[in-house]
Structure formats: structure tokens, C-alpha cells
Amino acid sequence: MSLVAREVELGAIRRLVAGEPGEGVRALVLEGAPGIGKTSLWEQGVAWGREHERRVLVARSSQAETGLSFAGLIDLFDGVDSDELDAVPGPQLRALEVALYRADPGDRPPEAQVIALAVLAALRLLSEHHPIVVALDDVQWLDSTSEEALAFVARRLRRERVTFLMTRRPGRRTALERALPDDHVDHIVVGGTTLAGTREILATRLGLRLPHHLLRRVHETTAGNPLFALELGRQLATRDPGTLTGSLPIPDHVDDLLGVRVADLERPVRRLLLAIALEPDLRVSQLREHAGGAALDGGVEAGVVTVDGERVRVAHPLIAAAAQRQASQEELWELHRRIADVVAEEHRRVLHLALATPEADEALARRLDVAAAVASARGATRLAIDLAAHALRLTPPDVVDDDRVLALGQHLHDAGEKQRLTDLLGERVLALPPGAPRVAAYTMLTEGVVTGSDEINQLLEKALAEAGDDPRLRGLALAFLAENEAVVEVQGLERADARASEAVALSEHGTLDEQRTAITTLTWTQALRGHPVDHLLRRHQGLSADGTYLARHPQRVAGQRHVWRGELSVARQLLTDFRDASEQWADAYAHGRLHLCELELRAGGWDEVERMLDEWAQSTDSALLQWPMYERCRGLLAAGRGDVEEARRWAGRARDMAEQTGVRWDWLESSRALGQAALLAKDLPEAVRHLGAVWDHTVREGVLDPGAFPAGPDLVEALIESEDVDGARRVNDTLADRAGHQDHPWARHGARRGAALLAVAEKGYDDDLGEDLAAVAAAYGELGLAFDEARAVLALGRAQRRAKKWGAARETLERAVAVFDELGSPGWADDARAELERSGARRSATEGLLTATERRVADLAVEGLTNKEIARTLVVTVNTVEFHLRNTYAKLGIRSRVQLAAALQGTDDQQP
Incomplete structure (x- = not known):
């Protein structure tokens, strides 16, 4: 079929699939509305790939298949014989064969990660013989199990000759796109065709030629959509154009047109x-x-x-x-029954039978139970939900359906379907038998739609009451109660720790999953109490991993503990591995991204934080983290950049939300952001109030790791600046004591910094104290804590300036300005510049006025680039561009881009 008015798109596709194959993965994404022509372009790419001796693996996704297990992989490997994959390691090959329904799963279905490893090995093997084109049509409907496997593969392909050619509808990037390196992915928005293109489509496909005025009406009505133009053209082909004096003979909606x-x-x-x-x-x-x-x-x-x-x-x-x-409904029932006789796979067969069965049928319901369990084991959670829901629907009134209610609830829980979970169990919990069924329902309901921590506590207290003296059920309820106390309310850590320890002991009577849950809860309480947790991580790893719900896994706790201690390299590896392994669990993946965001907030990686928060805001899984986690991360980012008003706006919003829901963790972190912003703004009473509230709460409630909510060093500084030296010493002594007992790197450096500042406040600055502060800054730098390093350098420069060590002060403060500028913290850089001016240094009209990044952004804006284009050029987010432009406008005293060129020229003219 000829494609018209698509030269740009066809050129990009030809270069990708028919050009000289290079090393390394490449991808092209064709985005467009239904019927716009992206599939036709994709098909041309598939044909060109085959013509140029590429090995083309094709998968066409559909909305009906999104819940099926590994449907996309089955398509891709449809033409790949098993003997071509003999070199794939045996365990991996067997896992892939099971996923492709070429082998029976046996007693233990393969893990999703093993299947993903097998796909990676298979593509590497096939690419040794021919360049590979992985062609995915309508990737937005690719089943989640296949997408997770391909995303796993995409992150690990390096020099292999593998190319992805994908189409999708408009919307957020898929997980597969996000997994590919940004600089290796080209993106084309396929728009409507031109008036001339519409004319050619109608002529070549239908032999239809229309008067110009009627052709224009067709083009305008269809917005250049080729499919819709063809459908309208077929209607017009039966009419005499001369009789069309009124509106075109089409229904109001294209769906109706297709129905005709x-x-x-x-x-x-x-x-x-x-x-x-x-x-x-x-x-x-x-x-x-x-x-x-x-x-x-x-x-x-x-x-x-x-x-x-x-x-x-x-x-x-x-x-x-x-x-x-x-x-008609009768026609649908009949066809579903006939299809059930044709399809081979049991899960498809029973699903069609269920769709063909309006009345209760216990025998079919039992078959659906089995199929749902198999689907869940294969990682097809959405399919498991459909099958389990039909099993519940088809249960006869005289048959007890409690197990089916709980099974469906578990699938909804695993899929993050919070509202459906609440609707299902909220109405049924009291109808369930006392004991284990109600305990399971109450604990699952805590993961549904809840108004706050109080509601969670009420549900868990009911679960504990239902557990009675049963050791297994009591252990399960205690584990959830302890987790809520420690991680949501951050209170009574000693009691929570005791409950978690009892839960671990009692879990020996329960399932492996219940043992893992209890161990993870104890990992939380132990970490917050300042104790090592590696032994708990090893104990958890010693249990079978089948069915592990990764949102409750001690690896994420261990990673966070390393963040609190300032051990970022270890933390980054643990948390990255956790996030990558958790893609099949939407809420676990969301938590993994949150923890990496928190890590970068400690490190001062503001651009990376911005990128993750932008992705978070655009993703549907943002609702899975229902507490104000996003808002408080925005507040901490703004505080780190030194944008006081933004920090107050975001952190204030987060704190208000946290107070309404009773989530103390987010309240503590948002209060810390408010305190840090107040410290920068020199609003010392506010700084002491917010930072003191964080410190007092953690001390009172038994949070012994001082890095969990790291307000101590900032509070010491705020109290010293407020001339409350005794109060500062009490805080710093506690910080030093905990640093010593826990061998805590971050707290040790923070206490040393506080001790030096206290000594300066009491007896004045001397070179030994200066060396102490310089050593603290260097120690922070060695840990990768660039923001803490810059803050320590600023504190040293301020102390030198107050001691009238003018030369040393200027040198130190110039370094602070440079470090803050490099970090992208202009508010803090301005604070350092103000100290520099007080030291006698003269700020020139140009030097230090704009940071290098601000100047680059401003220059590109003057060149006429949009914010999106600037972001693409500098490989930053649009929010980052907007942030730098706001700072630039404020520094230059202007309000818009119209004034920007002249303002920049004015600063250039003043340069020496």
C-alpha cells in the first residue's frame, strides 16, 4: 500500500531498520491517534526490515489481550524455533518455554525475572546472526508481563544489534520506553495528513475523486485522519456529490460511522x-x-x-x-461458547466459557479458581482478577464463597486496585467467618482506600481482636500494627519494635509469606532504632522467594538505612536493584522510585530528583502512594535549591495533608523542609520551631537513628544563630552520642560540625576550628553528600568572615558559591554571595550574577527556543528550565523574555 505525505516518518523508519546496522540498541516510537496511520508506517518498517535481512520479531497488541500472561512474548517468538535457542542457559530456557506455553509449568511456575533473563539471552543469541528488529504495534496495550520482561531487557542491552520499532497512542511513556536510554530513542508524533494527502488516499484506495470544496470538507471533518477519511469516503462513494448541499452524510461520532x-x-x-x-x-x-x-x-x-x-x-x-x-447479548454468549471449543489454553477456554455463562455454575467456578491461581503465579495479575471475579459471580447461592472473595481481594491488592478492594471487602468483611478470613480481610483493607492512619489502626485492632490466641493470626496482625506505628505514625518505636519481634517469633507458625512480612516489619523498627539489619535481610533471603510481595521487602529498608547513614554508594545499588526487580508490583515500584528520589535529595542531585518527580507526576501509579510523599519531596527539593517560597508552598501543603491523615512520616519530612527554608531566609524563630518539632518528636518516640529525619545539625545551627547555645549543645551532645553508639558516618560528621560551631560561638574562631570545619566538609564530599559539603563550607566561610579573617573568608565563600552553583542551588549560592560581599569582596555587574547554567538557559531562550526545546538541548526537565528562568528574571530585574536579550546585553557591556 502506498503511503502519502509521510516522507519524514518514512525517512526515519528507513534509517532505523534499513540503514547500516550499528552497535547498540536503538528505538523509534511512532505516536498517534487511532486511525492516524501509525500502524501503516510501522508495517512498512517491518517490510523494510525483512527486505534488508533483519530478523524481525513482531507483536501486535490489542486491548482484549492486556490481561493475558506473556501474550506479547508469545507473538514475538512465534517464528523462533526452540532449537534456535539451545544456547540459552537451561533454567532460563525452561522458564521461557513455560511462558510461551511450550512447556508445562510444573509445581513451581518460573519467576518473572528468570523469564526476563531468558528473553535477554535469546535476543543476544539471535542478534549474533542477524540484526534484530523488535516490532511492537499498539504498545500501550502490551500485556504487563511482556512489557516488564522487555523493559528488563532494554535496560541491559549494550552493544547488541537490537532495534525497537513501536507504535502507541498519545499518553505517557510506557515502561519499555523509559527503560531505553533517552539518547537512543527517537520519537515521532504522527499527525493528520494534508489536504493533498487526503485527496491521494481517497483516489488511490477508493478511486474516489471529489470537488475541491467537498474534499476540503472531508479533510476538515476528519482532521486529516486517514482511517476516518476512508470511512467517510466509502459513504460518499454511494452518493451523487451534486446532491450534497447540506451536511455530510455521516453520524456525529466516528464510532457510529464505523458501526454503519x-x-x-x-x-x-x-x-x-x-x-x-x-x-x-x-x-x-x-x-x-x-x-x-x-x-x-x-x-x-x-x-x-x-x-x-x-x-x-x-x-x-x-x-x-x-x-x-x-x-446482541445472545450472539456474544454463543460466540464465546464456540471460541471456547477452539482455543487451546485452559485459561482462555474458561474465560470464554465464563463470558458465555450468565447463570451460576459451580463446576466452571472451580475451573476458574485454578486458572486464576495459575495466572497469578505467572505474573498475569489482571487476568487473575478477571478469572477470580467470574468465579465469584458464578458461585451458586448455596455455596460458601468466602475463599473466592479473599482470593479476588488478594489479586486486587497485588494489582493496586485500591477502590475495588475496598468495595469488595468493606461490604463482606463482617459476613466472613470469624478468625483467619476476617484477619486477612482487615489487613488487606488497610491497603485499600483509607482516610488516614486512624482508620488503618482501627482495622488492625479489629484484626488483632479476631486473631485471639491463634499464634499465626496474632503474629500477622502484630506485624501490620507495628509497621503502621513505626512507618506511618512514627510513634512508640520501642513498643512497635517489641510487637515486631513477637510477630517474627509467632510467624514460625505461619506461611513463608507471613514470615517474610514479619521480618520486614522488624527490619523497619530495628533500622529506626539505630540497629543493624543485615542479619534480617539474610534471614529473609533464606526463605523461598516464590510469591514475595516486594512492597514489603527488607531490601528497601536496608537501602534507606544506608541513605540515613550517608553510605550512598551501597544504598544506590540496593535501591536501584529493588526498583528494577519490583516492576511487576506497581506499588513496590512506586516505593522504589520514592526511595531513590529521597537518596538524591540527600546527595544534592536536584536535576535527577526533578526528573523523577516529573515522571512521578505524569504516571498513573502516583495514586498508589496515597500519602503526601510527592508533595514533601517537592518541598525538600525546593529547600535544597534555595527557593524559599516554593519550599514553603509545597512543604506547607504536604504538612497540612499529613496532619489530616495522621501520617507523621510525611509531617516530619515536610517540617524539616520548612525549617531548612526558614534557616535560609534568616527567619530563626520559624527555623527553630519546625526543626525543633522534628527533633523533639523523634527523641520522644524512640527514633534513635539520627539520619532518618536529619534535622539535628540544622537545628544546632539555628539555635546557635538564635543565641541559644545551651539548647544547641544539648542537641549536639545527643547527636554525638548516637553517632558513637551506632558508628554513624553522617551523624559523626554532623556532630563534629556542630561542636566546631559551638566552640566558635563560645570562644571565637581560630585556625584549629577552621580546620575542623574544613575536614567535615571534605568528609561529606567523600560520602557523596555534596549539599552537606557545600553547607559546611558556607558555615566555615561565615565563621571566618565574622572573625574578620577577610582573605580566608573570601576564598572559602567563593568556593561555597561555586559548589552551590554547580549543584543548582541558586538560593544558597546567593546567601554565600551575600556573606562574600560582607567580607569586603565587590560583586561585579556580571561575575556571579548568573550561574553558568542560568546563562546557558537564558542564551537559548534568547535564541527563540521554547522551554521544552531548551530542556531537550540541556538534557534537563522543563521544570528545571522554568526554575532557572525565574531566577534569571529576578536577578536581572525583568519580567519576561521580551526584556531578556537587552538585559543580557547590558551585563555583557559591563564586563571588564
Whole structure:
């Protein structure tokens, strides 16, 4: 088929799949609305790849398959024989064979990570012989298990000759796109075709030629969408253009227009179309047996289905949707029953039988129970939900359905379906039998839609009451109670730790999953109490990992503890591994990203924090972290950059939300951000109030790790500046004591910094104290804590300036300015500059006025680049560009881009 007015898109595709193959992974994403032509472009790329001796692996996703397990991988490896993969390691190959339904799963289905490793090994093996093109159509409907495996692969491909060619509808980037290196991915938005393009499409595809005024109306009505233009053209082909004096003969909605086309099809073709819509994996042989060869040929001739070897697909998803809307319920039931007789896989068979069965059927419900459990074991959580929901629906009134309610609840919990989980169990919990069923329901409900910590506590106290003297159930309830006390409310850590220890002891009577849950809770309480947790991590790892719910895994706690201690390199590896391993669990992945964001907030990696927060804000899993975690991270970022007003806005919002929900963790962190912003703004009473509240709460409630909520050193500084030396000494002594008992690197350096500042306040500055502060700054730098390092340098410079050590002060403060500028902390850099001016240094009109990054952003803005284009050029986020422009405007005393060029020229003219 000829593609018109697509020279740019075709050129990019040809370079990708038909050019000289290079080393390293590459990708091209074609984004566009339904019917816009992206699939036709993609098909041309597939054809070119085959023509140029690429090994093309193809997967066409559909909305009907999003819940199926590894449907995309099954498509991709459809033409790959097993003997081609003999060199894949045995355990991995068996896992892949199970995922592809070429082998029975046995008693222990393979883990998703092993399957992903097998896919990686397979692509590496195949690429040794030919360059590989992984062609994915409608990737937004790629099933989650396949997408997670491919994302795992994409992050690990290096020099292999593998190319991804993908199409998707407009929306946020998929996990697979995010996994690929940004500089290796090209993105093209496929827009509507031109008026000339519409003319050529109608002429070449339909032989239809229209008067110019009517052609323009068609183009405007369809917005250049080729599919819609063709559908409208088919309607116009039956009319005399001279009679079209009014509106065009089309329904108001394109869906209705497609429905007219479907209604005009012969009945056998319509039934064939409906069958494919209900089961996209039907093959040519099955369809010929099901509907007859004439119906299949008629569908191809009518242009509603296409055939590629044994694969058959609907020409466009909207046509399939139209076929389903037009079918009667009785027709749908009949077709589902007939499809169930054709498909081979048990989970598909029972799903179609369920869709064909309106009345209760216990025998079918039992088959659905088994299929749901298998789907869950394979990682197909969405499919498991569908199967389990049908099992519950088909349960006869005289059959007890408690186990099915809880099974469906568990699948909803695993998928992060909070509202559905609450709707299901909230209405049924009291109808469940006392004991274990109610304990399970109450604990699962804590992961549903809750108003705050009080509601969680009430649910968990009910679970504890239901547990009675049963050791297993009591241990489970205690583990959840202790976790809520320690991690949500951050109170009564000694009691929470005792409860967690009892839960671990009692969990020996429970399942492996219950043992892992208890160990993870104890890891939290022990870490917050300042104790090592490596032994708990090893104990957890000694248990079988099958079915582990990663949101409750001690690895994330261990990683955070290393962050608190300033051991960032170890923390980064642990938390990165945790995030990458948790992609199949939406809420666990969200927590992994949160912890990496917190790590970069400690390190001063503001641009990386900004990038992660932007991704977080755009992603659907943001709702999985229902507390104000995002808002308080924004507040801490603004405080780190030195944007006082932004810090107060975000952190104030987070604290208000935390007070409403009773989530003390976010209250403490947002208060710390407010205190840090107040310290920068020289609002010492506010700084002491906020930082003191954090310190007092953690001391009172038994949070012994001083780095968990690291307010101590800032509070010492604020108290000294407020001339409360005794109060500062009490805080610093406690900090030093805990640093010594815990061998805590970050706290040790913070206490040493505080001791030096206290000595300066009491007896004045001397060179020995200066050396102490310089050593603290260097120690922070060795740990990778660049922001703490810059703060220590600023404190040293301020002490030198107050002691009238003018030369040393200027040298130190110039270094502080440079470090803050490099970090992207202009508010703190300005504070250092103010100290520098007080030391006698003269600020020139240009030097230090704009940072290097601010000047680069300003220059690009003057060149006419949009904020998005500037962000792309500098490889930063749009928010970062906006932040630097706001600072630039403030420094230059201007309000808009219109004034920017002249203001920059004015500063340049004043340079010596």
C-alpha cells in the first residue's frame, strides 16, 4: 500500500531498520491517534526490515489481550524455533518455554525475572546472526508481563544489534520506553495528513475523486485522519456529490460511522469480525473451521480484516469495538461458547466459557479458581482478577464463597486496585467467618482506600481482636500494627519494635509469606532504632522467594538505612536493584522510585530528583502512594535549591495533608523542609520551631537513628544563630552520642560540625576550628553528600568572615558559591554571595550574577527556543528550565523574555 505525505516518518523508519546496522540498541516510537496511520508506517518498517535481512520479531497488541500472561512474548517468538535457542542457559530456557506455553509449568511456575533473563539471552543469541528488529504495534496495550520482561531487557542491552520499532497512542511513556536510554530513542508524533494527502488516499484506495470544496470538507471533518477519511469516503462513494448541499452524510461520532460500515457487512463476515474482536489470537485455520473460508475472504476483501501468514487481525481496533457494540447479548454468549471449543489454553477456554455463562455454575467456578491461581503465579495479575471475579459471580447461592472473595481481594491488592478492594471487602468483611478470613480481610483493607492512619489502626485492632490466641493470626496482625506505628505514625518505636519481634517469633507458625512480612516489619523498627539489619535481610533471603510481595521487602529498608547513614554508594545499588526487580508490583515500584528520589535529595542531585518527580507526576501509579510523599519531596527539593517560597508552598501543603491523615512520616519530612527554608531566609524563630518539632518528636518516640529525619545539625545551627547555645549543645551532645553508639558516618560528621560551631560561638574562631570545619566538609564530599559539603563550607566561610579573617573568608565563600552553583542551588549560592560581599569582596555587574547554567538557559531562550526545546538541548526537565528562568528574571530585574536579550546585553557591556 502506498503511503502519502509521510516522507519524514518514512525517512526515519528507513534509517532505523534499513540503514547500516550499528552497535547498540536503538528505538523509534511512532505516536498517534487511532486511525492516524501509525500502524501503516510501522508495517512498512517491518517490510523494510525483512527486505534488508533483519530478523524481525513482531507483536501486535490489542486491548482484549492486556490481561493475558506473556501474550506479547508469545507473538514475538512465534517464528523462533526452540532449537534456535539451545544456547540459552537451561533454567532460563525452561522458564521461557513455560511462558510461551511450550512447556508445562510444573509445581513451581518460573519467576518473572528468570523469564526476563531468558528473553535477554535469546535476543543476544539471535542478534549474533542477524540484526534484530523488535516490532511492537499498539504498545500501550502490551500485556504487563511482556512489557516488564522487555523493559528488563532494554535496560541491559549494550552493544547488541537490537532495534525497537513501536507504535502507541498519545499518553505517557510506557515502561519499555523509559527503560531505553533517552539518547537512543527517537520519537515521532504522527499527525493528520494534508489536504493533498487526503485527496491521494481517497483516489488511490477508493478511486474516489471529489470537488475541491467537498474534499476540503472531508479533510476538515476528519482532521486529516486517514482511517476516518476512508470511512467517510466509502459513504460518499454511494452518493451523487451534486446532491450534497447540506451536511455530510455521516453520524456525529466516528464510532457510529464505523458501526454503519460493520452493519453493511454480510452476516458471516460480521460474525467473523466479532469472533476476532473477542479472541484476537485466533488463527487462519481456526477461523476457517469456525466461520468458513468464504467469510474470511469476504472480510479481507471488505478491508475489515488483514491476514499475515497464520495471523489474522482486525483492520482497526475501532472496527472491532463497533462489531462488539452491535452484537446482541445472545450472539456474544454463543460466540464465546464456540471460541471456547477452539482455543487451546485452559485459561482462555474458561474465560470464554465464563463470558458465555450468565447463570451460576459451580463446576466452571472451580475451573476458574485454578486458572486464576495459575495466572497469578505467572505474573498475569489482571487476568487473575478477571478469572477470580467470574468465579465469584458464578458461585451458586448455596455455596460458601468466602475463599473466592479473599482470593479476588488478594489479586486486587497485588494489582493496586485500591477502590475495588475496598468495595469488595468493606461490604463482606463482617459476613466472613470469624478468625483467619476476617484477619486477612482487615489487613488487606488497610491497603485499600483509607482516610488516614486512624482508620488503618482501627482495622488492625479489629484484626488483632479476631486473631485471639491463634499464634499465626496474632503474629500477622502484630506485624501490620507495628509497621503502621513505626512507618506511618512514627510513634512508640520501642513498643512497635517489641510487637515486631513477637510477630517474627509467632510467624514460625505461619506461611513463608507471613514470615517474610514479619521480618520486614522488624527490619523497619530495628533500622529506626539505630540497629543493624543485615542479619534480617539474610534471614529473609533464606526463605523461598516464590510469591514475595516486594512492597514489603527488607531490601528497601536496608537501602534507606544506608541513605540515613550517608553510605550512598551501597544504598544506590540496593535501591536501584529493588526498583528494577519490583516492576511487576506497581506499588513496590512506586516505593522504589520514592526511595531513590529521597537518596538524591540527600546527595544534592536536584536535576535527577526533578526528573523523577516529573515522571512521578505524569504516571498513573502516583495514586498508589496515597500519602503526601510527592508533595514533601517537592518541598525538600525546593529547600535544597534555595527557593524559599516554593519550599514553603509545597512543604506547607504536604504538612497540612499529613496532619489530616495522621501520617507523621510525611509531617516530619515536610517540617524539616520548612525549617531548612526558614534557616535560609534568616527567619530563626520559624527555623527553630519546625526543626525543633522534628527533633523533639523523634527523641520522644524512640527514633534513635539520627539520619532518618536529619534535622539535628540544622537545628544546632539555628539555635546557635538564635543565641541559644545551651539548647544547641544539648542537641549536639545527643547527636554525638548516637553517632558513637551506632558508628554513624553522617551523624559523626554532623556532630563534629556542630561542636566546631559551638566552640566558635563560645570562644571565637581560630585556625584549629577552621580546620575542623574544613575536614567535615571534605568528609561529606567523600560520602557523596555534596549539599552537606557545600553547607559546611558556607558555615566555615561565615565563621571566618565574622572573625574578620577577610582573605580566608573570601576564598572559602567563593568556593561555597561555586559548589552551590554547580549543584543548582541558586538560593544558597546567593546567601554565600551575600556573606562574600560582607567580607569586603565587590560583586561585579556580571561575575556571579548568573550561574553558568542560568546563562546557558537564558542564551537559548534568547535564541527563540521554547522551554521544552531548551530542556531537550540541556538534557534537563522543563521544570528545571522554568526554575532557572525565574531566577534569571529576578536577578536581572525583568519580567519576561521580551526584556531578556537587552538585559543580557547590558551585563555583557559591563564586563571588564
